[in-house]
Amino acid sequence: MANLKETAKQFGGKKELTDLPEIPVDIEVRKDSYQKDGQTREYYYIELNGWKYTIRAEALEKIKTVITLRPQTTKIKFYKDDKGQLAVMPLD
Numbered sequence: 001m002a003n004l005k006e007t008a009k010q011f012g013g014k015k016e017l018t019d020l021p022e023i024p025v026d027i028e029v030r031k032d033s034y035q036k037d038g039q040t041r042e043y044y045y046i047e048l049n050g051w052k053y054t055i056r057a058e059a060l061e062k063i064k065t066v067i068t069l070r071p072q073t074t075k076i077k078f079y080k081d082d083k084g085q086l087a088v089m090p091l092d
Helices: 004-010 057-069
Strands: 030-036 039-048 051-055 075-080 086-090
Touching: 057 075, 057 086
Parallel strands: none
Antiparallel strands: 030 039, 039 051, 075 086
């Protein structure tokens, strides 16, 4: 097992959904939980290239809008709009 110094030197930084070039809409979504303030909180995430990406409610709402308007969508891309808000676009 590596120590903190070695781990820090190898750390590639936090990964965000907006860092991904594309996400297939049929990717498996997993559910996990953690404890905070004595309560169990659940969250959704996907795994790509060995990284876990949290899928928040805001992201799910954006995806729902895209696939409702364009049901044939198979790939999406997240990005930040000119106001810094999360946005999604179909790629196919």
